[in-house]
Amino acid sequence: xxxxxxxxxxxxxxxxxxxxxxxxxxxxxxxxxxxxxxxxxxxxxxxxxxxxxxxxxxxxxxxxxxxxxxxxxxxxxxxxxxxxxxxxxxxxxxxxxxxxxxxxxxxxxxxxxxxxxxxxxxxxxxxxxxxxxxxxxxxxxxxxxxxxx
Numbered sequence: 001x002x003x004x005x006x007x008x009x010x011x012x013x014x015x016x017x018x019x020x021x022x023x024x025x026x027x028x029x030x031x032x033x034x035x036x037x038x039x040x041x042x043x044x045x046x047x048x049x050x051x052x053x054x055x056x057x058x059x060x061x062x063x064x065x066x067x068x069x070x071x072x073x074x075x076x077x078x079x080x081x082x083x084x085x086x087x088x089x090x091x092x093x094x095x096x097x098x099x100x101x102x103x104x105x106x107x108x109x110x111x112x113x114x115x116x117x118x119x120x121x122x123x124x125x126x127x128x129x130x131x132x133x134x135x136x137x138x139x140x141x142x143x144x145x146x147x148x149x
Contacts, residue, residue, distance in 0.1 A: 002067040002108060003028045008056045009073060009122040010040075010048025013130050019043035020129035021052030022122045025059060025068070034059055036139045037125055039132025040148055046087075049074035050095040051148070052126065057102045059139065067108040073123065078113040095149065 008023035019040035024032045038055050040048055053072065060068055072078055080087060080096060081103075087093055103109050116123055129138075137144040 002069045002110065004033070004060070004065050004068040005071055006056045006060060006068050007071045007119055007122045008049070008052040009119055009126040010045065010050070010052040011123070011126040011130055012040075012043050012045045012048050013127075016042055016044045018130045019045075019048040019051075020126050020132060021048050021055055022125035022129055023052055023056040023059070024122055024125075025056070025063070025065070034063060034140055035125075036137065037129040037132065038138075038146070039129055039134055039136040041134030043148075046074070046076060046089075046092060047095070048126070049077050050092060050099065052122075053077065054095060054099050054102070054149075055137070055146075057099065057106075061102065061105065066106055068106070068110075070109055070111045071114055071119065072112075073114055073116045073119040075113050078111050081111045098149065 010021040012019040021038040025034040137146045
């Protein structure tokens with residue numbers, strides 16, 4: 001059983017519109033060990049969700065976590081990962097390829113879809129960070145910059 005959970009979410013105000021991605025990594029006791037928020041500039045909801053997951057996997061890898069439950073409220077994204085299906089959108093296809101490649105480097109990841117009210121903490125954060133400058137990444141409250149793929 002995984003000892004960590006990654007909760008992720010992305011939002012676009014206007015779809016497309018100002019977009020942000022966020023997530024938290026919690027330990028088995030439910031305490032937040034790491035959090036991130038990423039300003040994405042102009043994007044769509046689905047792209048923002050994918051970017052939130054991509055960044056979350058990067059953070060898991062950076063801090064050395066090899067097993068985790070991945071939890072998000074994007075039914076489309078979770079379904080694509082579980083069923084190994086591909087989207088029609090070319091940019092989203094490229095993002096999904098990067099996500100799958102990164103996910104394959106972990107020992108064990110389990111993907112779960114939850115309703116938005118069960119993902120409230122990161123949903124609220126994603127809505128706040130939609131106004132961050134494009135590329136600004138807050139990782140454990142430290143400011144970094146990362147280009148948007």
